[in-house]
Amino acid sequence: MTTALLEVDNLSIGYRTTTGIDLAVDGVSFRVDRGGSLGLVGESGCGKTTIGMGLMRLLASNARIVSGQVRFEGEDLTTVSEERMREIRWRRISMIFQAAMNALNPVHRVQDQIAEAIITHEPGLSSHAVAHRTRSLFELVKIPEDRLQDYPHQFSGGMRQRVIIAMALACNPSLIIADEPTTALDVIVQNQILRAIGTFQKEMNIGMIFISHDLAVVADVCTHIGVMHAGSLVEYGLRQEVLDCPGHPYTQMLVNSLLTLSDEPADLSSLVGPTGTNGPAMSGGCPVHTMCQNATAACRREQADWVALSTTHRVRCQHAGEQP
Amino acid sequence: MPNPSTFSGNPGSRPPTSAVRQRSRWVERFLDGWSVYRKNTIGRIGLTLLGLFGLMAAASYIPQWVNPIYHPMTGVDPLISHSTGPSLQHWLGTDYIGRDIFSQLLAGARVAFMVGISSALISILFGTTIGMVAGYAGRRTDVVLMRLADMIMVMPTLLVVLILSALFGQLNIWVIVVVIALFRWPGVARVIRSQTLSLRHRPFIEAARVSGASHLRIIFRHILPNVMPLALLYMTFRVTSAIIIEAALAFLGFGDPGTVSWGMMLQWVWKTGHMFQAPYWLLPPGICISLITMAFYMTGRAMDDVLDPRLRKEETQA
Amino acid sequence: MGLKRFILRRLVEIAVIFFVIMTVLFILFRLAPGDPVSRMVDPSMTPEDARLLMESMGLDQPVWTQYLYYLKNAATGNMGVSFHYGEPVTHILLNRLPNTMLLFTTSIIISALLGVFLGKIAAWKRGERTDTLMTIGALFCHTLFLPWLALIMIWFFAYWLGWFPITGMVSPDVWIDPDAGFVVKALDVLHHMALPLMTLVLIHFGSYLLVMRSSMLETLKDDYILTARAKGLDEKTIRDHHAAPNAALPVVTTVGLSLAFSINGGALTETVFTWPGLGRELVFAVSHADYPLAQAAFLLIAIVVLLANLVVDVLYAYLDPRIRY
Numbered sequence: 001m002t003t004a005l006l007e008v009d010n011l012s013i014g015y016r017t018t019t020g021i022d023l024a025v026d027g028v029s030f031r032v033d034r035g036g037s038l039g040l041v042g043e044s045g046c047g048k049t050t051i052g053m054g055l056m057r058l059l060a061s062n063a064r065i066v067s068g069q070v071r072f073e074g075e076d077l078t079t080v081s082e083e084r085m086r087e088i089r090w091r092r093i094s095m096i097f098q099a100a101m102n103a104l105n106p107v108h109r110v111q112d113q114i115a116e117a118i119i120t121h122e123p124g125l126s127s128h129a130v131a132h133r134t135r136s137l138f139e140l141v142k143i144p145e146d147r148l149q150d151y152p153h154q155f156s157g158g159m160r161q162r163v164i165i166a167m168a169l170a171c172n173p174s175l176i177i178a179d180e181p182t183t184a185l186d187v188i189v190q191n192q193i194l195r196a197i198g199t200f201q202k203e204m205n206i207g208m209i210f211i212s213h214d215l216a217v218v219a220d221v222c223t224h225i226g227v228m229h230a231g232s233l234v235e236y237g238l239r240q241e242v243l244d245c246p247g248h249p250y251t252q253m254l255v256n257s258l259l260t261l262s263d264e265p266a267d268l269s270s271l272v273g274p275t276g277t278n279g280p281a282m283s284g285g286c287p288v289h290t291m292c293q294n295a296t297a298a299c300r301r302e303q304a305d306w307v308a309l310s311t312t313h314r315v316r317c318q319h320a321g322e323q324p
Numbered sequence: 325m326p327n328p329s330t331f332s333g334n335p336g337s338r339p340p341t342s343a344v345r346q347r348s349r350w351v352e353r354f355l356d357g358w359s360v361y362r363k364n365t366i367g368r369i370g371l372t373l374l375g376l377f378g379l380m381a382a383a384s385y386i387p388q389w390v391n392p393i394y395h396p397m398t399g400v401d402p403l404i405s406h407s408t409g410p411s412l413q414h415w416l417g418t419d420y421i422g423r424d425i426f427s428q429l430l431a432g433a434r435v436a437f438m439v440g441i442s443s444a445l446i447s448i449l450f451g452t453t454i455g456m457v458a459g460y461a462g463r464r465t466d467v468v469l470m471r472l473a474d475m476i477m478v479m480p481t482l483l484v485v486l487i488l489s490a491l492f493g494q495l496n497i498w499v500i501v502v503v504i505a506l507f508r509w510p511g512v513a514r515v516i517r518s519q520t521l522s523l524r525h526r527p528f529i530e531a532a533r534v535s536g537a538s539h540l541r542i543i544f545r546h547i548l549p550n551v552m553p554l555a556l557l558y559m560t561f562r563v564t565s566a567i568i569i570e571a572a573l574a575f576l577g578f579g580d581p582g583t584v585s586w587g588m589m590l591q592w593v594w595k596t597g598h599m600f601q602a603p604y605w606l607l608p609p610g611i612c613i614s615l616i617t618m619a620f621y622m623t624g625r626a627m628d629d630v631l632d633p634r635l636r637k638e639e640t641q642a
Numbered sequence: 643m644g645l646k647r648f649i650l651r652r653l654v655e656i657a658v659i660f661f662v663i664m665t666v667l668f669i670l671f672r673l674a675p676g677d678p679v680s681r682m683v684d685p686s687m688t689p690e691d692a693r694l695l696m697e698s699m700g701l702d703q704p705v706w707t708q709y710l711y712y713l714k715n716a717a718t719g720n721m722g723v724s725f726h727y728g729e730p731v732t733h734i735l736l737n738r739l740p741n742t743m744l745l746f747t748t749s750i751i752i753s754a755l756l757g758v759f760l761g762k763i764a765a766w767k768r769g770e771r772t773d774t775l776m777t778i779g780a781l782f783c784h785t786l787f788l789p790w791l792a793l794i795m796i797w798f799f800a801y802w803l804g805w806f807p808i809t810g811m812v813s814p815d816v817w818i819d820p821d822a823g824f825v826v827k828a829l830d831v832l833h834h835m836a837l838p839l840m841t842l843v844l845i846h847f848g849s850y851l852l853v854m855r856s857s858m859l860e861t862l863k864d865d866y867i868l869t870a871r872a873k874g875l876d877e878k879t880i881r882d883h884h885a886a887p888n889a890a891l892p893v894v895t896t897v898g899l900s901l902a903f904s905i906n907g908g909a910l911t912e913t914v915f916t917w918p919g920l921g922r923e924l925v926f927a928v929s930h931a932d933y934p935l936a937q938a939a940f941l942l943i944a945i946v947v948l949l950a951n952l953v954v955d956v957l958y959a960y961l962d963p964r965i966r967y
Contacts, residue, residue: 058871089874097869105866106964107887117873151963475659477899478947482906483924483940487667490928490936491674568787572910575789576925590790594914599793600801610790617785 004031004071005207006055006175011068011078013047013054021066024050026231028068030224032175037201037208039218039239041254042228048211052177055209056093057085073174091121094168096161096178096197103164104152110163111148117170137166141196158189162196169200175207182217194221215254219243227251232303237313247307247315286317360630367626373619377433377612384430394424396431396584407602417604420596425589429608432586436567436616439501439585443566444559446505451512452555456543458513459520470517473510481507481565482572489578497580500573504566512558519551553631560624564617571613586613645966649956656948663944667937668712672705682934684725695723716941722934726927731938735920739942741811742919745835746908746946749842750897756843757850758893762886764851765858776851784848788907792841792914799837806837809916838915845907846900853896857889864888891962898954905947920946 011028014021025047032038040048053059055070055077070077073092077085097103104113114134118125125133138145141162152160161181168176178197182190198221201208212218218225225242227235227250235248246252286299306314361367387394393401401414404422411417416425458469485503489495495503523529524547532542571587573579577595579588586609593599593606682699683692696702699711699722715721719732727734757780764776800808807813816822816830861867862885870880909921916922920943927936959965 056872058868086874086876089872091874095869095872097865102865103869105870105884105888107962108884116875120873120875153964475662478659478902478951479663480902480905480909480943480947483909483921483943486924486928487936487940488670490931490933491670493675569906571787572789572906576910576913577929587789590787590793594789594793600797606790606793606797610787610794613787613790614785617787618781621781621785 005034005036005073006032006209007069007071008051008055009069009071011051011054011070012066013050013059013063014066015060016062016064023066024063024231025054028228028231028233030226030233030236032207032209032224034174034207035202035205036224037210037222038224038226039210039212039215039222040226040228041212041215041218044213046228047231048228049179052095052179052209052211055177056089056095057082087121090117090173091171092173093175093177094171094173096164096168096176096181098180098183104160106152109149109151110155114163114167114170117167121171133170137170140169140200141166157185158193161185161189161193165193165196165200169204172204173206175209176201177209177211179211180213181210183212183214190217197221216258219258227254232316234316235314237310237315241310241313245309245313247309247313248317251315357630361626364626364629366622367629370619370622370624370626373615374623377437377616377619380430380433381437382434384427384434387424387427387430394427396423396428397582399423399427407596407598407605409602410604416608417602419589419592419605420598425605425608428584428589429586429612431584432589432609432612433616435497435570435583435585436613439497439504439570440563440567440616440620443501443505443508443570444562446502447508447562447566448512448555448559450505451509451558452516452548452551454509455513455516456520456547456551459517460524460539460543460547462521462524466517469513473513476507477510479507481569485569485573486576486578489573494581495578497570497583500570500580501566504569505562508562508565512555512562515554515558516551519554520547523547523550557624557627557631560620560627564620567613567616567620586610645956645959648959649952652952652955656952659948660941660945664713664716664941665709667941668709671933671937682722684723684728686725721938721941724927724935725932726930726935731934734935735923735938735942738918738920738923739946741917742908742912742921742946744831745838745842745912745917745919746904748835749839749846749908750904752839753843753846754850754893754897757847758854758886758890760847761851761854761893762858762881762889765855765862765889766881768859773855777855780848780851782848783844784852786845788841788845789910789914791845792838792911795837795841796914807834810834811917834917838911838917841915842904842907842911846904849900850893850896854889854893857892858885861885861889887961891958894954894958894961898951898958901947901950901954905943909943 008028008030011025012023013025014023028047028051030038040051042048050059050063054063054065057065057077059065065078068078072088075084075088077088080088104110108116111134114137115130118130118133134148135145138148143159143162143166147155147159152163155163164181181197182193185193194217197208197210200206201221208222210218210222215225219239222239225235225237225239226233227242227248229250235242235246235251237247242251243255246255286303304316306316308314384396388396388399393399401418401422401424404414404418406422407418407420408414409417414424414426416429419425419428454469454473458466481504484507485495485500488503492499529542529546532546537545570579570585571590574583574585574587575591575594577591579585579591589605589609593602593609599606682701683695687695698720699708699715701708703711721731723729724731724734760776760780764773767773796808800806811831811834812827813830813834816827867880867885870884875884905921908919909925911917912919912922913925920939924936924939924943926932927939
């Protein structure tokens, strides 16, 4: 087995509240390989964005990593100094944000914003080299060169997203964390962006964590899929495994809600009860026991351990593997 | 017409209630706000200072009642006819013709309140009405009124009063008050207008319109109570600018010669060449002007903190 | 929209406003008690001179024609003769104009820069002692009464310490001296300008500081700040290069909104420091019943304020690319 690019081991992230610490992420473990991509799926509030922020150590001031390890290229990101983290940021791990947000500074030209990333991490480069790389990045994401001098507000949503992608690729990182990169875009543009991301990733052998609430999007581009709910990872496996044989009831619901043009109307019967609690993990019990048809007393009492459905596929359910 | 008492009780969504209910609602809101205000340190300091000045203003009638030589304008001490320092007889000393400075200071407090509050009231009256009309009527009326407001806002009030004083001679204090008010209403009007704009489309306004209320009734019965807190808040800012403009006018020598204001006192120090030798005369009026400005500002800020979350709460309830 | 068209449109607006002001002044002049003619023509002039002046200003004509003469004269710069100086009013005022511009512009620029710089730091160190000190300091200075502060400054720095001259813009001996070069004269002016400048800056920087501070606090919540952090930039770069340029924009707006207030302060400062500018001339003219001078001074100040507003708007458009493009 090759050494993973990124190995997250039992990571827990919590927010300080007046009553103590609420866990937004509870004991999550996964790995990402070079050239591989993990799709983290779940409803909003399940903690997937927090994981992304936590990996980069960009958490809000009232949040902190409570326990766990994040092994990346031989270092544990939870314990390195802030200075070292700044060096790692963007140079080795970069991020792709949602384009609808003000992710780009409105008063700087896009060329300068990309160049800034390059110059910060590779100060030795001549300005000529920096300009050259900026131009080639724009070529890569297929934005006309004459738009380099423009300001962010002059781009459409899709184009802005391409700029953000170009910026993320600027320093040749080994890992990219993409947080809902296609959420604000319309479907056709969404598709283009996904194609683009997939291409770069393969060509440049970059590892990727793709965070989204939309399983359909993740199903398109990722090699692995991780399903999250209320701060816990409930299922993890190869893309095909998870899609074809979802072991966890929650995953089953998600898969069944996937609408495709060719299928018969989706089977939504497995959606039962209220959509359950979300947000920071509540104590005790499986996080989806209120939604699940097959919930038993054991489910309400405690969260199950991992059950391996195959060497690459694991599920956290008491009744995993049992046939309904 | 549904019975008001069975209506689900959110202040913003209740239909027009009877006068008695409305009054008690006001009292309840006021007490509510007061309890929040009390906790605000800045507000407490501001109010304390204002209380102090209020006391000064009230006390301004006392000195000349005690002894006519203490009258701020005409009081002349037979023993002193020039500027002297603080003494037992004259706590802050005397001015250049022997008048008591302390009683002048007290009278100044009275004038400051008078000028400030009346000018602010007129400003608010004007500004609120225009703001409500502009926000409610919309389109062309709105554009015209706001254009007018913009033009007036650009003019430097002090200089305008100066020119008027050139033409019409020495201005009476009340004329000054009114002119200042006429040039300071745009600020209020703008704020009230945006508040009115956001209120215009609320359900209870629609309901009133549907039930046949005339525009005037809607404006004064429904919109006014809701913009009132904002208007009162802005009044505190208007008071400070009125006091300062009057003081500046008096300082330059264009104030009402019959009124003793702090600005007037500063004019006397300056023009009679005493500014270097008479700190007891130079310092108190200036300090008072600054403190009263700060006091009103602090009170305003505290009110702002009180009103802001409440305004937001009402928005979500209605 | 294009910057040029924007400027043109605003110039037209300014012309309209100015026209309204002139008309209102004209009406007021006629409404005021007393004889309007004696208001424009010095009673102590010789009858022939008086008659010539009256003809050139159309004062012997009916009101409507007078109005047209008034407009025409304003356009050609003939605003009458000052009673006190005996010279054409335009000549006097144009002489004063640069002095006011010098003091006014410098004070606004320095106040704004100081306010932005300190406000940026106050926001960054929010809640700490530096922040509290700066905020209180700003509030304190903002509530000081300008003429009073001016008097105190003169008393302390000029009278007591003797560091600066008490009045005026120039030292007569330096100005008249034929051997004194430009630099010497410039330094002399600066020496005289120091106190009025300090006074103005002290009064005005406070509000800019407070606006910048709250603007920064809002800006820090924006997403591109997160992007900047993710890029691995250090805190100082994020604050100065990413947050501050965006946060400074509302300060520019504030400068524009407080121009009327600043001009009031300018007039007061000029008067106390005997700085020979437009404001002081207006005050002087009013207190000496020199109507032609007063009217013209007021109109000229009005133009200055209107144009200053325009400059601020253009500056804002220049700084914010979202408006420019």
